[in-house]
Amino acid sequence: xxxxxxxxxxxxxxxxxxxxxxxxxxxxxxxxxxxxxxxxxxxxxxxxxxxxxxxxxxxxxxxxxxxxxxxxxxxxxxxxxxxxxxxxxxxxxxxxxxxxxxxxxxxxxxxxxxxxxxxxxxxxxxxxxxxxxxxxxxxxxxxxxxxxxxxxxxxxxxxxxxxxxxxxxxxxxxxxxxxxxxxxxxxxxxxxxxxxxxxxxxxxxxxxxxxxxxxxxxxxxxxxxxxxxxxxxxxxxxxxxxxxxxxxxxxxxxxxxxxxxxxxxxxxxxxxxxxxxxxxxxxxxxxxxxxxxxx
Numbered sequence: 001x002x003x004x005x006x007x008x009x010x011x012x013x014x015x016x017x018x019x020x021x022x023x024x025x026x027x028x029x030x031x032x033x034x035x036x037x038x039x040x041x042x043x044x045x046x047x048x049x050x051x052x053x054x055x056x057x058x059x060x061x062x063x064x065x066x067x068x069x070x071x072x073x074x075x076x077x078x079x080x081x082x083x084x085x086x087x088x089x090x091x092x093x094x095x096x097x098x099x100x101x102x103x104x105x106x107x108x109x110x111x112x113x114x115x116x117x118x119x120x121x122x123x124x125x126x127x128x129x130x131x132x133x134x135x136x137x138x139x140x141x142x143x144x145x146x147x148x149x150x151x152x153x154x155x156x157x158x159x160x161x162x163x164x165x166x167x168x169x170x171x172x173x174x175x176x177x178x179x180x181x182x183x184x185x186x187x188x189x190x191x192x193x194x195x196x197x198x199x200x201x202x203x204x205x206x207x208x209x210x211x212x213x214x215x216x217x218x219x220x221x222x223x224x225x226x227x228x229x230x231x232x233x234x235x236x237x238x239x240x241x242x243x244x245x246x247x248x249x250x251x252x253x254x255x256x257x258x259x260x261x262x263x264x265x266x267x268x269x270x271x272x273x274x275x276x277x278x279x280x281x282x283x284x285x286x287x288x289x290x291x292x293x294x295x
Contacts, residue, residue: 006028050095067098116229128190129219134183137241138178139179139242148164148201159177187202220235243259
């Protein structure tokens with residue numbers, strides 16, 4: 001590709017913008033890509049050329065993130081041409097890169113959840129970790145929300161939990177009966193070990209210090225391995241599973257939004273896709289007119 005305009009642009013971002021050599025190399029690669037796609041000087045590209053080029057790249061399997069980066073490089077080049085009076089119009093104006101399909105969050109089945117939480121261990125660690133797992137799944141907490149629970153955040157009479165979520169906003173969550181049993185057993189064990197203050201954190205280590213997020217993550221993986229759960233268990237997986245299972249049972253998106261502490265319902269709506277997948281699977285298995293034609 002022999003275009004003086006590209007060389008001028010590269011010198012501009014290299015010496016005036018002071019971009020790294022790797023970034024300059026990536027810009028060159030993206031502009032060479034455009035030249036090959038439209039088979040004419042890049043400074044002569046039209047809006048239709050840009051649209052068709054993006055469509056070809058999208059069809060080749062590039063992600064929305066990669067396409068956005070490439071389009072950004074092209075746009076920077078054309079803006080440089082306009083400012084240096086080499087062209088009048090930006091062919092990338094108004095064009096947006098195709099978005100990648102949203103990845104649905106992974107969830108555990110109800111059977112896997114029950115198997116994971118089935119901990120028959122009355123030691124300090126066993127009772128504590130069972131309470132952690134139960135409350136994760138019972139209330140759909142984020143990791144930071146769980147690690148910051150204090151003993152007086154739990155209302156034993158109403159079986160509710162006060163949680164400090166994102167944006168320093170509190171919400172009150174119900175605690176399931178199984179989780180409540182596990183919490184009571186853990187608090188009783190904690191009393192045997194030390195004199196506890198209601199202002200103290202609920203989940204602590206053997207020295208009485210607040211349990212770190214990393215330690216909680218480690219304990220989840222420990223029990224997953226011990227209870228033969230093959231999935232990569234992490235706190236958000238339990239949160240996803242909670243949301244999906246509640247939505248499947250209740251069909252109440254607003255309620256799930258409140259429980260999860262989402263400020264925008266669009267964040268919660270991803271779980272409707274999970275629910276749809278479940279319903280679609282049931283439909284395919286049961287509806288007499290949905291059976292796939294056999295060869």
